[in-house]
Amino acid sequence: MARWEPGARERIVVAAVDLFTEQGYDDTTVAQIAERAGITKSTFFRHFPDKRELLAAGQETLSRLLAEGIADAPAGASPLEAVAAGLTRASDEMGPTNRELGPRISAAVAASTELQERAVLKNVGLAAAMTEALLARGTTDPVAHLAAELGVLAFKRGFAEWSEGDRDGTDHLAPYTLAALADLRAASSSLG
Structure with a gap:
């Protein structure tokens, strides 16, 4: 996984929305979102404090x-x-x-x-x-x-x-x- 790929923030949001649609918000973890977006969990947390804040991006x-x-x-x-x-x-x-x-x-x-x-x-x-x-x-x-x-x-x-x-x-x-x-x-x- 690349650490500083361009467009990471948008990829995180798209990955999260996809997962929320597929399995629901409560059953989606930050680790799953990061994996789907092709980033590390630490990169996720550079962009968002938690998964709830994704939808307020x-x-x-x-x-x-x-x-x-x-x-x-x-x-x-x-x-x-x-x-x-x-x-x-x-x-x-x-x-x-x-x-x-x-x-x-x-x-x-x-x-x-x-x-x-x-x-x-x-x-x-x-x-x-x-x-x-x-x-x-x-x-x-x-x-x-x-x-x-x-x-x-x-x-x-x-x-x-x-x-x-x-x-x-x-x-x-x-x-x-x-x-x-x-x-x-x-x-x-x-x-x-």
Whole structure:
């Protein structure tokens, strides 16, 4: 096994998702993931503190992209227009691997209480990053929190629809997340 092969992090995630799909999250060990990825256990631990963190891979990057998109939105943008800019920035970074793994990761999360708890924490982190970016733009606290929560929900809904869609299509994620945000905006207006 090579110690520093390029792409080790992605190979670890793919190997883990494959094993979670085949035998379940609870029955998959770090040693099995490392073996499937063609790395050592110590290399696994250089990339991830434990197997639970595998399914949160990229959370920091996603939070950063969402926040950067919000920060870079035009000065006169409304809070939801800024969130849309964040969704676009983050969505533009999602590629075929994200699309392929999405449904399998969702299935692994649905089958494990531990992973469901981790997914909730991930959503909290994404909302916090967007809230901070909106507050930095001068958005009031309650509006920033609400817009950020809508952004998280739009990303989740858009990603689910995109990843379940036509695998050989060349469509991008951004239209899905933006459509989900528009739907949520329309739905919120009917709350009264």
